[in-house]
Amino acid sequence: MRSPSASGAAIPTAFLVAFLLAGCGPQATPPTTTGSPGGAPTSASATASAAPTSTGAPSVAPSPTGTAPAPDSWTSFTTSDGELTFDHPAAWSVRDPAGELPEGGGAFAEVTNAAGRPLATLRTNMATGSTCMEKYPYEVLETQELPALAQDGAAPRYVYETRGNDAAPGPADTPAAAYGITTMQPPAGDSTCAIFHFFTWPPTAAMFGAFFSPDNNVTPGAESLPYLEQAKKYAETEEYADIKRMITSLRPAG
Structure with missing residues (x-):
């Protein structure tokens, strides 16, 4: 796996949890220049869910004529624990891997586009924690409050943001960009901690998003x-608009 460079970076979704649990502040660290999925976290841990069942698989109702859905049609997916629902383009797939997670409850789902490329990961029942040891230049490309996911009156935000720039590198000496849901307050000033895209969800915390990867x-x-620059231009694409619509559609099931 390459580090971010002028030719882009490969950041597989399978490593997203490692990224999101590394770095300073309650935020996450991007991949290192050696190609590893991030530096060691200051202090972080994650626990995942029990094996999801096939009941969480998405279903697409046939059209009245029995033909396949139109390419721009959308469908809904509910996690196998029955707790959360989100919408996604019918052409995308959601992998809900039964038997691949440790016991303890929660859910896991990986969303891939029609080409099979991973675009986002949803995971619940996670324990997180870290200490902000260093701050970096940042830019918030988009943000939106998500009242449907509010806990104790506090609503998380969807955010697409970056760390580092040409003059000052981000965590692990590389720039980083990521989209997802966070309970962190918007940054202030000219620097902030590493990216941390976790939000409060019973019994602990959850994540739904990904680091931007040109691959x-x-x-x-x-x-x-x-x-x-690629990360910023990606925000202008139809695929990114669909990702944002999908992630911001996350809500309690039922």
Whole structure:
């Protein structure tokens, strides 16, 4: 796996949890320049769910004529524990791997596009914690409050944000960009801690998002641009708009 560079970076969704549990502050660390999925966390841990069942698989109702859904049609997915629901393009797939998670409850789902590229991971029943040891330049590309996920009156936010720039590197000496849901307050000033996309969800915390990876989040015509420029241009694509619509549709099931 390469580190972010002018030609882009490969950041598989399978490593997303490792990224999100590393770095300073209650935030996450991007991949290192050696190609590892992030530096060691200051202090962080994660516990995942019991094996999901096939009841969480998405279903697409046939059209009245029995034909396949239109490419731009959407369907809904409910996690196998019956707790959360989100909408996604019918052409995308959701992998809910039964038997792949330790016991303890919760849910796991990985969303891939029609080309099979991972775009986001949803995971619940996670324990998190870290200490902010260093701050980095940042940019918030988009943010939106999500009242449907509020706990004790506090609503998390959807955010697409970056860390580091040409003059000052981000965590692990690389720039980083990620989209997801967070309970962290919006940053202030000219620097902030590493990216931390976790939100409060009983019994502990959850995540739904991914680090931007040019290998997965393809922006046509932007391959030669630096990593952060590709990340910003990706926000202009139809696929990103669908990702944002999908993540912000997350809500309690039922």
